[in-house]
Amino acid sequence: PKVVTQPLLREEIYHGPHVQNAPDILVGYARGYRSSWATTSGEIPEGLMIDNDAEWSGDHCMDSRAVPGILLSNRPLRTGQPADLKDLPVSILARFGVAVPPQMKGHSVY
Incomplete structure (x- = not known):
């Protein structure tokens, strides 16, 4: 299986005077993969x-x-229904009790 799908150099992601403080390479793992719990604390697994x-x-x-x-969110979200970016403004309006204009697409995640 392909474990790493997108290795990126820090200069491809970060900009500004503190780029040198970022990791040299950021690893984008495929779905279902990640670095081990041991490597995050500096250990090397077998x-x-x-x-x-x-x-x-x-x-x-x-x-x-x-x-x-x-x-x-510190509020419980409705589960069982995938969310999309278009759901964010609808969710914010609904959460604050503001009527959602009919032309807006999406559903509230709350």
Whole structure:
């Protein structure tokens, strides 16, 4: 399987006076893959690929083309229905009790 889908040099992502403080390469993993829990603390696991047997609800290691953004909310979200970018403005209006104009597409995630 293809584990890494998008390695990018820091200069391809970051700009400004602090680029040198970023990692040299950012690795975009394919869906279902990530670096091991051990490597994040500086350890080197025995095998090149190991099964993840810990609970894993998600992270930010995937290729950004597969996960172009995330929504953080301290309110419960409706589940079972995929969300899209067009749902964000509708959700914000609905959350604050503002009528959603009929020409707006999308559904509230709340």
